[in-house]
Amino acid sequence: MTGKNFLLAALEAISHNIIEHEEELNHLDNAIGDGDHGTNMARFSRIILTDLPELSESNDDLGKILHHVGMRCITEIGGSAGPLFGKFYLQAGQSNTNNTTMESANWVLAFEEGTLGVAQIGRSTEGEKTMLDALFPASRAMQEALEEGLSLSAIFQAGSEAAKTGVEFTKTISASKGRAAYIGQRSIGHQDPGATTVLLMLQALHKTAIEMNVE
Ligand code: ADP
Numbered sequence: 001m002t003g004k005n006f007l008l009a010a011l012e013a014i015s016h017n018i019i020e021h022e023e024e025l026n027h028l029d030n031a032i033g034d035g036d037h038g039t040n041m042a043r044f045s046r047i048i049l050t051d052l053p054e055l056s057e058s059n060d061d062l063g064k065i066l067h068h069v070g071m072r073c074i075t076e077i078g079g080s081a082g083p084l085f086g087k088f089y090l091q092a093g094q095s096n097t098n099n100t101t102m103e104s105a106n107w108v109l110a111f112e113e114g115t116l117g118v119a120q121i122g123r124s125t126e127g128e129k130t131m132l133d134a135l136f137p138a139s140r141a142m143q144e145a146l147e148e149g150l151s152l153s154a155i156f157q158a159g160s161e162a163a164k165t166g167v168e169f170t171k172t173i174s175a176s177k178g179r180a181a182y183i184g185q186r187s188i189g190h191q192d193p194g195a196t197t198v199l200l201m202l203q204a205l206h207k208t209a210i211e212m213n214v215e
C-alpha cells in the first residue's frame with residue numbers, strides 16, 4: 001500500500017527523469033515532428049517540482065493530487081502532449097477519488113483509466129505510433145502482474161518492460177496520428193517521443209517503489 005509520501009516521491013522522480021532526458025526527447029521529436037516534446041515535458045516537470053511542497057502541505061487526497069497534476073499539464077503545456085498527458089493524470093486521479101492510500105490495484109486501475117482517457121481525447125489507438133503504443137501494453141502487463149500477486153515494484157517493472165517493447169515497436173511502424181502522421185511512411189525507423197516519455201515515467205515509478213520498499 002502507498003500513501004501521499006510515495007505519490008509525491010514518484011512525481012518527483014518522474015519529473016527528474018523527464019528533465020534529464022529533455023534533449024533526447026527533443027531529438028526524437030525533431031526527426032518526426034517539430035522538436036519540442038522534451039521542452040514541453042520538461043517545462044511541465046519543472047512546474048510539478050515547484051508545486052510539490054505545497055501539495056505536500058495541503059492535500060491527503062491522492063485523487064486530488066493527480067487531478068492537480070493533470071490540470072497543470074493541460075493549462076500550462078502546449079502541443080498535443082499537454083492535453084494528452086493531462087487527461088492521463090486527470091483520469092488516473094478520478095479513479096482514485098477520495099483515496100488517501102493506493103493499493104497495487106489502484107495503481108493498475110489508474111494506468112488503465114489514464115490510458116483510456118488518452119485514447120478517447122486523442123481519438124487514437126494502438127499501432128498508430130503514439131504514446132499509446134507504450135501505455136496500452138504497459139497497462140496490460142501491470143494488470144497481469146497484479147493478477148499474479150506480484151509486489152508493486154514488480155508490477156511497475158512489468159509495466160516498464162512492456163513500455164520498452166512498445167517503444168521499440170514504434171520504430172517499426174508509420175504514424176497515423178499527431179504531427180508525425182504528416183510524414184507518414186517516412187516516420188518508419190524513428191522512435192516515438194511520447195511513448196518514450198511513458199517509458200521514463202514507468203522507470204521512475206519502478207525505481208521509487210524499490211527505493212521506498214513499498215508492497
Ligand atoms: P506536438 O506534436 O503538438 O508538437 P509533442 O511534441 O509534445 O506535441 O508530443 C508529441 C507526442 O504526442 C507524440 O510523440 C505522440 O506520442 C503523442 N501524440 C500525438 N498525437 C496523439 C494522439 N492523437 N493520440 C495519442 N498520442 C498522440
Ligand code: MG
Binds near residue numbers: 029033036037079179
Ligand atoms: Mg512536438
